Amino acid sequence: MKSKKDPHTNRLGLYVGLLANSATWSGVTAFIVYHPEFESMGHFIMVIFGILYAFISLSLCIDKVQLRIYLISYILPISIAYFTKQGSDNxxxxxxxxxxTVPVYRIAMMHHREYWSLFHQAYLLKNYSAKLAELARTDDLTGLMNQRSFNQIFEQEIQQAVESRQSYGLLLVDIDHFKMINDSYGHxxxxxxxxxxxxxxxxxIEDxxxxxxxxxxxxxxxxxxATEEKALALAETIRQNLSASVFRFxxxxxxxxxxxxxxxxxxxxxxxxxxxxxxxxxxMYAAKAAGRNRVALYQ
Ligand SMILES: Nc1nc2c(ncn2[C@@H]2O[C@H](COP(=O)(O)OP(=O)(O)OP(=O)(O)O)[C@@H](O)[C@H]2O)c(=O)[nH]1
Structure with missing residues (x-):
């Protein structure tokens, strides 16, 4: 299963998102600054709101470049809107x-360093433990389920089959004279x-x-x-495909x-x-005894 992308490997997406976010909010705020109906809100409330919003968003930025993108794209349009408005107050x-922006930037930097370092460590830990769990279930050589995982799932599924009164099939595929391959061509x-x-x-095999x-x-x-017919048909398909495959190394x-x-x-x-x-x-041993390269059903 695929996990979330590491934020450190997907920076471009983050920067674009950040730019779009800042541009949208600065546009909205600049519009409010200019709109006569919002005059009553009071400019100081707007500034407080802007600083609060900036602080929250800046805290979520991952690195300095993002912080700067955020500051420039957010603060610049709003301040231009104020500058170009008539009156010395503006x-x-x-x-x-x-x-x-200076204290906001400083506080956000302090805050985000700790926040993201913790976040990143938790993210790595989660990733490593998921990888470890995956490794514990998987056979190194083939990438298939390993014996331990098979035993667990097999027990559970048989239990379910008994409870729901369903049939259950098992195929055991064993390579013939594999020792000869090792002895002739090497391990x-x-x-x-x-x-x-x-x-x-x-x-x-189906998914x-x-x-x-x-x-x-x-x-x-x-x-x-599975029915006997289905199990035998799959076994035969596997046998034929494997014997028709040419292995090269x-x-x-x-x-x-x-x-x-x-x-x-x-x-x-x-x-x-x-x-x-x-x-x-x-x-499987009956198939071996009968001359190998065949399928045998337990009767
Ligand atoms: N290369 C390699 N060989 C393995 C591995 N695991 C087991 N083997 C080899 O598989 C061979 C199995 O040999 P046997 O049990 O005698 O069976 P066989 O030669 O396949 O003969 P039959 O099963 O009777 O047809 C042994 O030589 C093992 O060393 C592995 O992970 N890699």
């Missing part, structure tokens, strides 16, 4: 406005092959279906609400085959996650 107010080639298989599985690397050269696919080209064990339980049969896993495992 020149006095414009000077007061400019003079008031790095084996790793590359595993990561490519992860990508192929992700491509073949709502979960796939995990169970460990070594074994992958599992969770199929809530450092000028080496090779193909692989897989054996797939399929187990589907129906409401009256479901006992627990371990048993369903064991059924799929037995089916």
């Amino acid at each position: 020149v006095y107010i414009a000077c007061l406005l400019w003079a008031s 790095l080639t084996g790793d590359h092959c595993l990561s490519q298989i992860g990508l192929i599985l992700n491509r073949l 709502n279906i979960k796939v995990a690397r169970y460990g070594g050269e074994e992958f599992v696919i969770l199929l809530p609400n 450092i000028e080496r080209e090779f193909t692989i085959t897989v054996s797939v064990g399929v187990a589907v339980t129906y409401p009256q049969q479901i006992t627990d996650a371990q048993r369903l896993f064991q059924f799929a495992d037995e089916a």
